Amino acid sequence: MFTGLIEEVGKLKRVVKQGEAMVVTIAASRVLEGVALGDSIAVNGVCLTVISFTGSTFDADVMPETYRRSNLHQLKPGEQVNLERAMLAGGRFGGHMVQGHIDGTGVIAKRETDANAVIFSIKLNDAATLKYVIPKGSIAIDGISLTVVGTNDSGFSVSVIPHTLGETALLDKRIGDSVNIECDMIGKYVEHLLHFKPARDAGANSGGKAGKAGGAKLSAAFLSENGFM
Numbered sequence: 001m002f003t004g005l006i007e008e009v010g011k012l013k014r015v016v017k018q019g020e021a022m023v024v025t026i027a028a029s030r031v032l033e034g035v036a037l038g039d040s041i042a043v044n045g046v047c048l049t050v051i052s053f054t055g056s057t058f059d060a061d062v063m064p065e066t067y068r069r070s071n072l073h074q075l076k077p078g079e080q081v082n083l084e085r086a087m088l089a090g091g092r093f094g095g096h097m098v099q100g101h102i103d104g105t106g107v108i109a110k111r112e113t114d115a116n117a118v119i120f121s122i123k124l125n126d127a128a129t130l131k132y133v134i135p136k137g138s139i140a141i142d143g144i145s146l147t148v149v150g151t152n153d154s155g156f157s158v159s160v161i162p163h164t165l166g167e168t169a170l171l172d173k174r175i176g177d178s179v180n181i182e183c184d185m186i187g188k189y190v191e192h193l194l195h196f197k198p199a200r201d202a203g204a205n206s207g208g209k210a211g212k213a214g215g216a217k218l219s220a221a222f223l224s225e226n227g228f229m
Contacts, residue, residue, distance in 0.1 A: 002042050004095035004138075004145020006082045006168045007031055010043075012075050013057060022062035022073065024048075031083045032058060040086040040100070044169070045143030045180045046070050047086075047100025070102045071178040080169040082143045095145030096138035102180045103188075104129045106155060108173055116162055120170075122179065123155040130155070132183035132191075140182040144168050194220065 007030050014025040024043070031041055032053060039050045041058065048060035067073050075081070087093070110121035122141065124130055133139060133156045137148050146158040165171050173179065 001087055002047070002084050002095075002098040002100055002143070003087050003093055004045075004098045004140045004143060005084065006144055006164075007084050009080050009167070009169050010083045012077055012079050012081055014077055015075070017073075020064035020067040020073075022067060023051075023059055024062060024072070024075075025057050025059050026081060026083070027057050028083055029056065031085050032056070042082070042084045042086075042098070042100045042143045044070070044072065044075075044081045045098070045100060045140050045182055046072055046102055066102070069104065070180050071105050072180075074178055080172065082169050084143055096140075097185055098140045098143065098145060098182060099185055100143075101182060103132065103183050104181050105178050106181050108175050108177050108179065109155065110157075111173075111175055114159065117159045118165055119149070119157055119159050120173075121155065121157045122181070124181065127154060129181065129183065132187045134184065134187065137187075138184045140180075142169065142179050143182075144170060190223075 008028060010026045010028040010031070012024060013027050016023045026043060032055070035050060035053055035058065037050060037052070040047050041050060041060070042048070043060065046066060048062065050058050051061055052059045062072055104124065104126045106122040106124045108120055109123040112119045120141070130151065133148055133151055135148055135151055139146055139148050139156070139158065141158065144164065146160065148156050149159045150157045160170060
């Protein structure tokens with residue numbers, strides 16, 4: 001679990017591809033403090049596992065599912081990446097709940113200055129993702145916890161303050177660049193529960209109890225009546 005507060009900007013040093021599998025080598029410093037094999041580090045919002053490390057770099061595997069879902073396969077050596085270690089249980093929760101599981105990608109369609117902020121307009125590559133994008137809700141762009149300020153038929157926009165811009169790889173992003181998108185996890189869980197239909201034979205070996213429990217109806221009306229909406 002991550003918070004979407006980027007700890008440092010690292011640099012992609014090397015990429016070794018085998019079909020849709022990759023091993024990436026990333027130069028870093030802060031996220032390597034106290035690092036151990038098997039630790040999770042979010043790279044541009046993608047949760048990766050440390051498989052080896054030195055005093056200045058770490059290696060991580062990228063599996064085919066991640067290759068297809070994210071923009072990591074488009075990165076080239078020398079490019080900057082946002083880095084964040086998994087959150088500590090006793091730490092401050094300054095962003096929002098970020099799993100490091102990318103929902104899809106988008107492209108920067110517009111970049112405009114708004115007083116001290118910069119407005120980024122993102123066009124989603126899969127419009128179906130838009131149903132999870134809520135105005136004033138949370139969203140992670142390349143692992144950065146941001147707030148949605150507006151939506152349209154093809155994407156959304158976010159407002160970025162100078163500190164966030166200066167401390168992340170978003171500073172160098174331009175129109176047409178690809179970004180990883182992770183929507184707020186709460187909406188996805190609610191949708192799954194509302195539309196979940198258990199298998200007909202669920203609980204067949206337990207006297208039908210599981211099947212009966214699984215058949216309980218969960219609907220938007222039920223959630224509203226019980227104060228959840």
